[in-house]
Amino acid sequence: MRDLVYEAFAAEGRAPSVGELARRTQSTAGDVLGVLRDLAEAHALVLTPDGDAVRMAHPFTSAPMAFVVTPVDGHDDRRWWGGCAWDSFGIGAALHLDVRIDTACPQCGTHLSFPTGPEIPPPAELAVRFPRPAEQWWDDVVGTCTMIRMFCDRAHAGRWTADNAPGSGHITDATTVWRLAQPWYGDRLDPGFRPHSREHNQALLEECGLTGPFWRLP
Template identity: 40%
Template sequence: MAFDDEDLRLAVYRGFAETGRAPEPRELAERFGASLETVRDGLRALADLRHVVLDDEDRVLMAHPFASIPLGFAVMGRSTLWWGGCAWDSFALAHLLPDEPDVLVSTRCPGCDRAHAWVVGRDAPPDGEQVAHFLVPVTRMWDDVVHTCGHQRLFCGERCVDVWLERSGNERGYVMDLATLWRLARGWYAGRLDRGYTRREPATAAAYLREAGLSGPFWGLPAEQG
């Protein structure tokens, strides 16, 4: 069975969407009737293009907004459970999955360990006074993607962000409310389950971030004019 890297990308993404887990390289090799090394070469090519994140054995750790490892969030649909890779990705799943009108996103505040859950849908942001804190600025997000995603978290509020920063020794990143997080997540991954998806060019990405309500050097954007 002939296949190319786009077939492989779709198999990974649609496998995640349908089952909540990433197909193993050996499963993909059996599906396409290909050698394991051919599949691994294809997965590495997808990783080079930032479509997937792999571990040392070429297993898929992340195919944004999907994750195969726990990073602080669980996302429940009608009958499928996904790991949420981060606050951004967890809020994005409801917008990407065609058969899920909404999802239940759950997590714990890193500042005080309080449990939180929201029903996230496509029509409007969920209610809540909680805030998202992103630690790693956009120019360094791909230096260590797992670290980056593991530090895009949701907190009870600014006070819990401050408590966590003092305890962890990290410097303050970017804080946004739930509505801004929802706008950021709403269309960022549009098309990833479709054939022919291409990543945004920098100018298009910058325009999207501005439209979501983000600004400043953390996002590689000019600061808001007061």
């Protein structure tokens, strides 16, 4: 079931419906919902508030958030919604594809548009702000993703924080987040994918220099 969800996101930029999944698996809608809820409980995907559809399958999201991701190759017309700055890098990583990310700086509204991919880092001056510590990410995962935003630079991220959420969050450079996204999401579409352990993911954070209490996973 999980693989079918990711297949639809990768190929068409959308989440499959419960009816579609039931048809593909020759099962009932009730059975599909049961499996989806189990996957959501395991943090393998995120359901809508009513629990009757797929909202997110990281790094993909079924609804617009703040990022649009498109292939750099002009002959590939796929389009994905990026749930956050990290997930937007993760889409290129998961698809092993060079992409263009389009978003806007929350502080000044400047349109940010740049190519990136598994071997192409983002512009060095860009910054990313994480709104809450790692141990709280899944308390409201959609809310967390919504606020992992990309800024023109650290100064703009700092000003936005001072004006809107003083004393909270963590600001890092976008290149660090890009580096983290490659191993975090790079195997997400592989056949036989198995979720990473907490220890594995903690090591990925540390390898990118994201250490200390803020980055400690639950």
